[in-house]
Amino acid sequence: MAYLVNGQTPGPEIRAREGDDLEISVKNASPVNFTIHFHGINQRGTPWSDGVPGVTQAMILPGEVFVYKWTATQSGVYWYHAHSRELYDDGIRGPIYLESSDSQPTPFGLISSDPQDITAMESADKNPQVLSLSDRKHVNSEKDIEEWQRTHVEQLCVDSLLINGRGRVICPPQETFAPYIGFATPTLTAKGCAFPNNPGVYPYSDGKPDLVDSDVFFTCRNTTAPFSVVSVDPGSKWASLAFVNMAGLWQIKVSIDSHKLYVYSADGQYHKPQPVDIITIPVGERFQAMIKLDQPVADYTIRIAADEAPQFISGFAVLSYTRPSSATVDSLPQDVHPAMAYGGLVLNNSTTLDAMTLQPFPETLAPPKESTHTFILDLNRTNSLTWTLGHNPYQPFLELITPLLLAPQDASKLDPSIVFSYPLGSVIDMVFQAQAIPPSHPIHKHGKKAWIIGVGTGAFTWDSVATAMKEQPSFFNLKNPPLRDGFVTPFPINNEPTFLVIRYIVTDPAVTFIHCHISGHLVGGMAAVLMEGVDKLPPIPPYYRNAGL
Incomplete structure (x- = not known):
C-alpha cells in the first residue's frame, strides 16, 4: 500500500526560482490526518506554513484543503513530506528545486578554470536532475509501528531501496554478505538484516524476537520491477x-x-x-x-x-x-x-x-565568534520503545493539541525538557550529546540553517562551548564550518558517547521544531519545540486561522 501525491510517489517536483512567491494547495483525499512540511525551507515571515501538527497548524483532515504560502528566499534542493507519525514512509513526499538568482556567486570556478566548463556547469545548475532516494517496506507505517509495539523489537529491515520511486527486491546469494559477517552481525537474513534476536542490535530484555513477522525480517522474494x-x-x-x-x-x-x-x-x-x-x-x-x-x-x-x-x-x-x-x-x-x-x-x-x-561558499559565510545561549540535549534511548532528544520523550498526542503558534503561552504547560525558548537576536549553541547507543542520529532543524562548529568523542562535560574550546580547541571550527539544516551525530565508538555542536542566529520569530529524521525515532519521542522570539511573531493571517483557506 502507498499514498500517492497527484497520482504518483514520490510526488511531483515543485520547481521555482529564488524570490518567487509559492502557493501550494493540499487536498487530503486520503483516510488519514497529516500536514505537509517543506523540508529545509526558511519560512521567513510565514511560520504558519512550516507544517508541523500541534506546533504550527492543526491536522489536515480527510476531505479538507489547506493552502501553504511562502516565499522562496533560498536556492538549491529541498523536499516536502507528510509530518505526522511515519506517514511519509508510505509515499507522501516529493522533491523541491529552487533555481538560484543570477546575482548569486557560484563555486564552479573551483572545479575548473576553463570558461566553457564554468558556463556549462552554471547552465547545469539551473536545471539539475533530481534523484529521490528512499527505502521501502512492504507493510504500511502504522503496521510497522504496531509490530514494534507488539514485539518490542524495532523493525530494522526494509524490502528495497528505490531511486525516483523505482527499484526491486533483490535476494542475493548468501556469499554476497560474507564481507559483512563479524562480531556485530554474525548472521544475516536473506534480506541482509541482522536477526531480531541479535543482542547488539536489540539489547532490551523485554524484546520478543520469537514473535516477529517472518515476512519482515526473513522472507525475501525477488521482483522484476524496472x-x-x-x-x-x-x-x-x-x-x-x-x-x-x-x-x-x-x-x-x-x-x-x-x-x-x-x-x-x-x-x-x-x-x-x-x-x-x-x-x-x-x-x-x-x-x-x-x-x-x-x-x-x-x-x-x-x-x-x-x-x-x-x-x-x-x-x-x-x-x-x-x-x-x-x-x-x-x-x-x-x-x-x-x-x-x-x-x-x-x-x-x-x-x-x-x-x-565542506566549507560554505562564499567564504564570508562564517558563524559569530560567541553565543548568547547554550543548550545541551541528551540524545538517548530509555527503553525498547522510547527515544529522547531532551530528558523525556516528545509524546505523540502533542500532534493533536492547539497549535503552539496560535497559543504560544501553552508552551509553559509542556515538559520543559522538550521546549527551548530564546529571544530574537540570540546566538544559540546547541550541543547534541549522543549516548553510546547506535545509530548515528540525523537531526533536522526546521527554519534557518546552522553551522556545525564542533564534533567530538566522549561526554560533553563543559558548561559552554566557549569553555570547551579553551580546553579542546581541536574539536571546534569557527573559521569555515559547514552550514546545514541537517546534522548527523558521530557514530559511537568503544561504547563512548559522542557530541556534535551547532550554532545559529535567531533572525526570524517563529514557533518551530527540531527532531531526529529516522521515522521511528521521531515517533519514539526524539523531538523538541523551538520558541524563537515569539514575542515578535507577525500577525497571523486570517486565511490561516480559517484552516489555511
Whole structure:
C-alpha cells in the first residue's frame, strides 16, 4: 500500500526560482490526518506554513484543503513530506528545486578554470536532475509501528531501496554478505538484516524476537520491477545531479560507475567543491554534485546502499547518455569501475565524502565568534520503545493539541525538557550529546540553517562551548564550518558517547521544531519545540486561522 501525491510517489517536483512567491494547495483525499512540511525551507515571515501538527497548524483532515504560502528566499534542493507519525514512509513526499538568482556567486570556478566548463556547469545548475532516494517496506507505517509495539523489537529491515520511486527486491546469494559477517552481525537474513534476536542490535530484555513477522525480517522474494533512468546529454559536457535522502530508516550512500562526483552544495547551500567517488547522505539531507560527461556514450550503473549495519542492501538505477528519463530498463549495464559492491562495500580505493570538511561558499559565510545561549540535549534511548532528544520523550498526542503558534503561552504547560525558548537576536549553541547507543542520529532543524562548529568523542562535560574550546580547541571550527539544516551525530565508538555542536542566529520569530529524521525515532519521542522570539511573531493571517483557506 502507498499514498500517492497527484497520482504518483514520490510526488511531483515543485520547481521555482529564488524570490518567487509559492502557493501550494493540499487536498487530503486520503483516510488519514497529516500536514505537509517543506523540508529545509526558511519560512521567513510565514511560520504558519512550516507544517508541523500541534506546533504550527492543526491536522489536515480527510476531505479538507489547506493552502501553504511562502516565499522562496533560498536556492538549491529541498523536499516536502507528510509530518505526522511515519506517514511519509508510505509515499507522501516529493522533491523541491529552487533555481538560484543570477546575482548569486557560484563555486564552479573551483572545479575548473576553463570558461566553457564554468558556463556549462552554471547552465547545469539551473536545471539539475533530481534523484529521490528512499527505502521501502512492504507493510504500511502504522503496521510497522504496531509490530514494534507488539514485539518490542524495532523493525530494522526494509524490502528495497528505490531511486525516483523505482527499484526491486533483490535476494542475493548468501556469499554476497560474507564481507559483512563479524562480531556485530554474525548472521544475516536473506534480506541482509541482522536477526531480531541479535543482542547488539536489540539489547532490551523485554524484546520478543520469537514473535516477529517472518515476512519482515526473513522472507525475501525477488521482483522484476524496472529500474529508473537518469538521462544526461553528453553534448552539454557537465550534468548536475541533486540527491535527496527521503528514506524513513537508512542513511544511504551513492556512487555512479566510472564518474567522479564533484560535490558543490549541501542542504541547498553552496559549499567549496570536493571530488569524491561516494557520497553518504543521512536521512533528510541533500547533496548536489557535478559529473563530467566525458565517458564513452553508453549506460552506467547508479548504485545506492544502506550505509551501515544492521542491514546490508543495495538499489540501482541507470545513468544514460542515450535514453530519455521517461524510459525504464529491466537490466543493469556491465560494471565499469564500480565504487561500491552490493551492500555498500567500498571498492577500488574509492573515496567517500567527509561532509564535515565542506566549507560554505562564499567564504564570508562564517558563524559569530560567541553565543548568547547554550543548550545541551541528551540524545538517548530509555527503553525498547522510547527515544529522547531532551530528558523525556516528545509524546505523540502533542500532534493533536492547539497549535503552539496560535497559543504560544501553552508552551509553559509542556515538559520543559522538550521546549527551548530564546529571544530574537540570540546566538544559540546547541550541543547534541549522543549516548553510546547506535545509530548515528540525523537531526533536522526546521527554519534557518546552522553551522556545525564542533564534533567530538566522549561526554560533553563543559558548561559552554566557549569553555570547551579553551580546553579542546581541536574539536571546534569557527573559521569555515559547514552550514546545514541537517546534522548527523558521530557514530559511537568503544561504547563512548559522542557530541556534535551547532550554532545559529535567531533572525526570524517563529514557533518551530527540531527532531531526529529516522521515522521511528521521531515517533519514539526524539523531538523538541523551538520558541524563537515569539514575542515578535507577525500577525497571523486570517486565511490561516480559517484552516489555511
